[in-house]
Amino acid sequence: MKVDATLTVNGTAYPVQLDPHISLLRAVREAVGLTGSKEGCDDSECGACMMLLDGDPVNSCSYLALQADGREITTVEGLANAEGLSALQRAFLEEGGVQCGFCTPGMLISATALLRATPAPSDEEIRIALAGNLCRCTGYDGIVRAVRGVAAAGLVP
C-alpha cells in the first residue's frame, strides 16, 4: 500500500507515493530520480548515502522516507550554487580528494555539515567528523586538506 508524501529535495517539492518501508535513499534515487547519493552498504557503515535533513547529516539508507515527509532534504546535487561549484567541491578537486568518486557525494555532505556547525575545525575535528564516511582510494589526506583549506579561507558552505 503506497502512501502520499512530499519530499522537498534541494528546494524543489516532489509529490511522491511511497511504500512505507522504503528508505529515504531509495525514495530519492528512484521516486525523485536524483542518483547522486550512493548506496555502499545499506547499513549506515560507509556514509556514501549521506544527505542533510533539515540541515543535519543522516545516513539516508537507514532512514525511512516517510520520516522526511515535508522536511528539507539536501543531496550532493544541491551543493553547487548559482556561481558554480561550492568552495568544498572545488577544493576536493584541487586537493586530489576525489578519485573514483563513489564516496564523494556523502563525503561532501558530511564536510558541509561540519563547516556549517564548526567553521574553523581542527584537523582532529575534521577527521572525526568524516569518520563515518569510508573512502578506499584517497587515504583521506586530500579530503582533509580540502576541508582545512576551505575553513582557513573562511568559506563556510
Next chain:
Amino acid sequence: MASVETAPQQQAFIRPDGKEKVTGSGRYTADLTLTGQAYARFRYADHTHARIVRVDASRARALPGVLAVLTHEDVPAVKYGQMAQDRYLFAKDIVRFEADIVAGVAATTEEIASLAAELIEVEYEPLPAIVDYVAGMAEGSPLVHEDWASNERDENLVADGNTLGYSTIVKGDADSAMANADVVVKGRYTSDPSHGVPIEPHAVVAQWQGDKVTIWSSTQVPYIARSGVAHTLQIPEANVRVIVPLLGGGFGAKCDFHFEAHVAALAKAAGRPVKLVFSRREEFVAIDHRREGMVLEFETGVRRDGSIVARKARLVLDKGAYCGEGGFLAQMAAMHACGPYKMEHVFVESYLNYSTTQPSASVRAPAAPQVCWALEQHVDEVARAIDLDPLEFRRRTLIADGDEGPTKQVFDHIAIKETLERAAELIGYGEELPDGEAIGFSCGWWPSFSSNAGAYVQLNPDGSGTIVTGAQENGTGAVMAMPAYVAEVLGMRPSDFQILYQDTDAAPWDMGSAGSQTTFNAVRAVLDAADDVRNQLLDAAAEQLEAARDDLEIVEGSVRVKGSPDHAVTVAEIAASTTIHGKGAGPLPDSPPVEAASCVGRLGFESFLAPQLFTHAARVKVDRETGVVRVLQVAAVHDSGRILNKIGADGQVYGGIAMGIGMALSEGTLLDEQGRQRNPHLLDYKLVTSADGPAMDIEWVEIDTPNAGPNGSKGVGEPPCVPTAGAVANAITAVIGTPVRELPMTPERVWRAVRERATQEGDAR
C-alpha cells in the same frame, strides 16, 4: 614516438571527470534505469561443498512478476576461467563455495526477484568441506575438483590433488649452501584472507537489441568481460558491447569476468533489460576476487657481515574454489618471498591449493602485501640475529645497479637503496621516541606490465579533439591525465579534449585497469596517436601555408612558420577543411632476459620489467595492556621511474598506505569450519577511517628508466599498499620485543604476543 617534455604535474590538474563526480551528475552502473527494466537475483549455494541432487524452480516460475529463472540447463554447457576452465555460469552437479551460483532470477521488482530466488528448491548431498588448504594437500584428502584433469588450463599449472599451481625459484644449491652460513634464521607466518572492498558494489545492466547485447558493468576489465560473455554464451565478441559507466573503485575486486553473462542470459530470457546490483554482503562473499590466505615459512642463512648465503621458503596459498585469472599467484608469491635482495642461493617453492572457500585472485598487487609483510619481519629477525640494525642490514643486502636477482635477472637503473635512505630521513629514524613508540621499515618490489593497447585521437571541425582509448579509469586518474599529454604534443590546451573511454565498441582492446598498466601502455598508445595527428596537421599546414614542413611548429592551437608567427593556420581551420584522425599503439618494451630454466611453474613473472621499488617506514604506538596499535606516521618513498601525473601518483600512495594499515591491523576475513565468511560486512571487517589516518610523507625518487613506459615511467598504482603492513609489523616488534606472526595484527593477537613474551621471560627467570 612522442614524449612528454614538460610533466603535467607543473600545471594545476583538475580531473576531467571531476565535475560530474562532485555534483552527483555522473552516472555509475547502479544509477542506470532502462525502460522496462527487470531486476536480477541469484540463488546461492546452501552448502560450501555439496552435490546437487535436484533443482526445482517451478514455485519460483509460478510467482507473479517472475520473468525468467535460469539454471545450468538454460545456458551453453561450457566451463570458463582465464587460466583454468573449472567453473560453469550456474553450478552443475557440484557447489564448491558458499556463494556458488545455482540459479538466477529476473523479476519485475527486486522484492519479487528475492522471493523467487528463495522459492527455488534445491536438494543436496553434502560433501566434506575443504577449508584447511594445507591439510587439503595430504594424500587421500577429499578433492575440490574431482574431474579436473580434463579441464582446459594453462600448461604451466599442475593438477595434483588439490594443488592447482606449483612454482619454484631455484638458484644454486640452497641446501648445501645453508651449511656455510654463520647464522640460520627460521620464521613461520600466516595471513588471513582479505578483500579489496571498493565502496561501489558490483552492478550490471544488460539489454539485447536483436542478436547484440549491450552490457553496462562495473568492471575494471571491460574487454576481458566481453571475452567471458562471448565464450560462456557462445556468441562472437563483436556481438557483445561492454560499457563501463563511472567506476566506483575496484582494487582488483572488479577484475576478470564476473556476472555480465548471467545478467545477459537473464535479459535474453526475460525479453527485457535486466539489472543486478550487489548488496555489501554479496560484495564480500560472492565475488571471485578476495586476497588469498597464506602460510609462509622462511629460512635464511647469513654471514656475520650481513651477506645472505641462502634463502629457502615454502609458501602455501589458498586458491579457494575456482581459478579464474588467479593461477599466477603462486609464482608471484615466490618472487616476493625473495624480494629485492642479493642472495647467493635460493630455493623457494610455492603451492596454490583449491579449497571450498571463496575464490582468490587479483586484489591490488596480488600476493605481494602478505608475502612482503612476512618476509620483511623475517628480514628484521635475521638482522637481529647478527646484531645489525635493520636499516644497516637492508643497506648491505638490497639490490643495486648491476646486481643479480633471484632468477639471475640483472638489474639496472633502480633506486631502492635511495628509497630506504630517504624514508629513514623522513621518519626521523634514530631520534629518541617516547615509551611505547617505535619505527619499522619494509622494502619491496613490483613489476611493470607490458601489454597491447591502442588509441585514436580525432579532431573535430571546431578544433576540439576526442581521445578514444580502451583504457579503464578506476579512479586513479591515469585516463584522466590523457588530455594533458595529448595537448602538449599538439600545442593545444587539455580542455580542448574530451575522452571516449570504457566502451569496447569504441576503442581497440586494452588489458583494463589491472597490473598498474594504464599509463605504462595506454598512454604510450595515446601519445603514438597524438604523434600521428601532429604529422597530419603539419602535412596539411605545409600545403596550406606553402611552407616546408620542417619549418613549422604548433603553438597555442595554431600551426605557424617558425620565426613568422603571422604566417599561420589554426588547428580548427585545418580540422574543418580536412579529416584529421590519428591512431597509435606504440612499441612494447622488451621483457628482460633471465636464466630461470631451473624454475618451474613459470607464468611470466620470472623477470620483473621496469620494477617498481619502494620503502615504507612506519612509526607506531602500541598499548601493551590492550594490544591496540596506532600508526602515527608513515614515510613512503617510491622509485616508479619518471612521474608523469604527480597529483595522481601521490593519490595512489596516500590511498595505498591507508589500505596497507587496514591490512596490517584490522582487515581479515574470518571463516567458520564450513568455510563460510563470519564477517562479510563493514561493521566487523574494518576499513581505515579518516580518524585512524596517520601523518603521511611521500616522496618519489625519479631516475632515468630506459625500456619502460612513456618518458621513462613505470607503473604506480598497486605497490603503495604492499610494504606498509611489514613496516607496521616491524615497528610493533620493536616495541613489544617479539613478532606478531598472524595477519592482520589485531589487538587480540598483539596482546597475546605480549603475554607470550612475558611468559617466556618469566620462565627464563
